[in-house]
Amino acid sequence: MNQFSIALPELEEIEVLLEELIDQEALDLVVFNDDINTFEHVIQVLMKVCKHSHEQAEQCTLIIHYKGKCSVKKGSREELKPMCEAILDAGIQAAIV
Secondary structure: OOOOOOOOOOHHHHHHHHHHHHHHOOEEEEEEOOOOOOHHHHHHHHHHHHOOOHHHHHHHHHHHHHHOEEEEEEEOHHHHHHHHHHHHHOOOOEEEO
């Protein structure tokens, strides 16, 4: 072993750290279809709240319409909670799953 050797963490420690990191970012903010909100309203809310481009918001809205729901953002609960609340406040059904 030379003087520049670096002690590497055990493989188990690396796996645990990676699992924790994945768990932190593993949640989805899901928006659900309804018969009340217009396409334009949902698009505008996704652009404002989730910082989507118009095209991205439009694609999500079409998926919501045809599939019944769409994951519009991934992240930690702390990141997604205020976004979910803002979407709900706009009269659109959403949940963190």
